[in-house]
Amino acid sequence: MLCYWKQRQRGAVLLVSLVFLLLMSLAALAGVGSAASQERMVANLQQRNLSFQAAEAGIRWVEQQIRISALPLPTRRCELASCASAIVPAEIKVGSMAGWQPLHISEGSKLRSGDVQLWYRLERIGKSTIPVRVAVSSPSMLYRLSVLSLSGTSRTVLEATYAHTRL
Numbered sequence: 001m002l003c004y005w006k007q008r009q010r011g012a013v014l015l016v017s018l019v020f021l022l023l024m025s026l027a028a029l030a031g032v033g034s035a036a037s038q039e040r041m042v043a044n045l046q047q048r049n050l051s052f053q054a055a056e057a058g059i060r061w062v063e064q065q066i067r068i069s070a071l072p073l074p075t076r077r078c079e080l081a082s083c084a085s086a087i088v089p090a091e092i093k094v095g096s097m098a099g100w101q102p103l104h105i106s107e108g109s110k111l112r113s114g115d116v117q118l119w120y121r122l123e124r125i126g127k128s129t130i131p132v133r134v135a136v137s138s139p140s141m142l143y144r145l146s147v148l149s150l151s152g153t154s155r156t157v158l159e160a161t162y163a164h165t166r167l
Helices: 002-067 080-084
Strands: 116-128 140-151 154-164
Touching (some): 002 116
């Protein structure tokens, strides 16, 4: 009688161990899938942050170049037709970037573009008699600075208003 009972149990142990193995494999597969998904999310977030930081550094670099008179400022005011070309095209191509200039960084700059493409655009908005942080008697010319940053599939466009005052 004892011998008959042992023979029946051999198949059940194999079946239970196979079920446990299957459950462990499914849990491991779910963990690997979750880890891969999180890794893609982190890479996208890092690419977006890099694009934003490069655009912000580009804005600061353009402001600095204006202060030291290294960039020519537009002499004509942005009119409706010329401002329409300021829209960033869906597909970025060198010929389709009307009014946009590639941002060339000097060797001494802290900004290193690497895999990031930077473009900038300057537009003359108009005059202001009382710009912020400038004496009331000093009229200023207002400019819109736009910087486009492309990093992989991430695009960032930052704009700033710059008051240029000649004292």
